[in-house]
Amino acid sequence: MSKEIDSVPNMLISVGLTACTINFLGGKICYDCLDTTKFLRWKLLMLPYIICTFFFTFCILVGALMCYSMRNELEESLFQGLCDAMRYYKDTDMPGRCYIKRTMDMLQMQFQCCGNGGYRDWFHIQWISNRYLDMTNSEVVDRLQSNVEGKYLIDGVPFSCCNIQSPRPCIQHLITNNSAHYNYDYQTEELNLNRKGCRHALLDHYTDIMQSIGLIVLTIWLFEVSVLTGVRYLQTAMENVLRLGDPDSESDGWILENSLADTARYNFKIIKNLGKCYQVDDDPNIDVPSTSQRPHENVLAS
């Protein structure tokens, strides 16, 4: 399997860890909110905190959606990986490839599958190493010569393709030859070998896991969104209380003070004018608060 598919679990792990820290901090902030004096400590931090949480909530959503969208990459990755594994099945004497036979056998036994798309994939590759072929035998020589690339291809599969549920002892060699075995018809025989391809078996396995995880992460996302909304309401309400001066009075809370378009326009103006903070108006008679001072005030107040 390639490394691209690793992005899904990596994303989930990093988002999960960060969410832990953020939510812990959020808990601490909310606990302190009940006391107006303690709230003053957190006042400056709250808006950045809410913005950060908003972005991470968005990342959680992306993580959950990735679980459902990576199926094609996974399939491609599995296809390539299994092709290579089957090709290197016989290379048990080469360092770096010596465990592929064992891995492939255990995989086929565990997931009850055979080959890439089906058992016929084994007919197209040489899975018996030359070390175990008697080159003096005429049958072997014939087979090698009949193949363009000089590969020893047989209509047989490794033992790990054998289906446990078959009522008869496993037929793994001369599979397509009905006369080689008594009372055997390979077109109608369904239980002899595992019929499923390992690519499908693994794809189903991982898709199931990712779907369950995706569902759980979506639920967590909804939870996070509600936490975020609650913190925002708390923050605006506390600020209004401070503005009113009386800690026990009622105050309004909101998510956005103006509409979405207005808020976007306002914040954009602030960012534009940040660059102009060092411009000073020369005329002392004009008592107009310069645009450079207002953004500072608002940043402090919010």
Add this chain to the structure above:
Amino acid sequence: MVVGKMKLTFQKRVKLAQGLWLLSWVATLCGAITFTLGCFLKTELRRRTEVMDNTDIHCVPNTLLIVGLASMGSNYFAGRICQDALDAGRFPRWKNFLKPFYGGSIFFTTLMLIAVILSYVMKGSLESSLKIGLKNGIRFYKDTDTPGRCFQKQTIDRLQMEFQCCGNNDYKDWFEVQWISNRYLDFSSKEVKDRIKSNVDGRYLVDGVPFSCCNPRSPRPCIQYKITNNTAHYNYEHQTEELNIFIGGCREALVNYYMGLMNTIGGVVMSVFLIQSSVLATLRLLQTSMEAVAGQENVEMDAEGYLLEKGVKETVMEYLDPVLKLMWLNQVTSSEDTGTKDGNS
């Protein structure tokens, strides 16, 4: 002769009661753990019930289940008792409850010890049960069309693959059994006929093993037929070939697995046994010291606590007397009845 005498000040009594309350909750948790371990062991044994001849070994997890439940109950009561122990007003109501409580608790605590001993003692029984079960499994491997035996093939194949073993004692067991059903043998073939004739019982024996004996770790494709025939395969010598098929037998593999499981469980149960005994001993100390201050005006005075008032032998006799009396009473009554009946007739 008093056993385990200890002088306890009021402060010590308070500390003892607090410590005991905590310990009794820990012990309740340990009782729950014992129960869970019993469930786990029972499930594991039931999974392989098809290759076992009898269920004698199930006495170990059954005992653990009973002991776990009893331990949870007795430790719960121990906690309640020690909660009331420091309150001189509430303590007397437990008076009549204590003697049977101790009797029962000591019985179940010894049962815990017996369960651990059983897990070692039953090894032989487990082994013989597996021997017979596996022998039957291998014999009925080919009978996939006989109702009641049709799953033997699947069971044995799964077992051999999971435990990486082959046959009962070793792979040669497959050479002595016909594991290929007659349905798949071509009786018109000369080779088949020769083989069947050469065997006394008319069985088709091969020097081959099922595919589930194949070792995935082998560097070469599995050789499962004509295993003892070196010339049938290129570059093959069956005496030195170790990785081709699984060498070990399934009986040994299964016995080792279950013994390992029971050793671990035995270790855990032993520590639970120690915790339980200390709970009972501490409770006894607390109870006797509270009884010494009962009825006194100054409840904060020093008091002596002990484990046993009389010696061990006398205490045991004291406990057994009512039980024996009950048994003798039944016998005496029945003999009287027969006596009167004989007298009347």
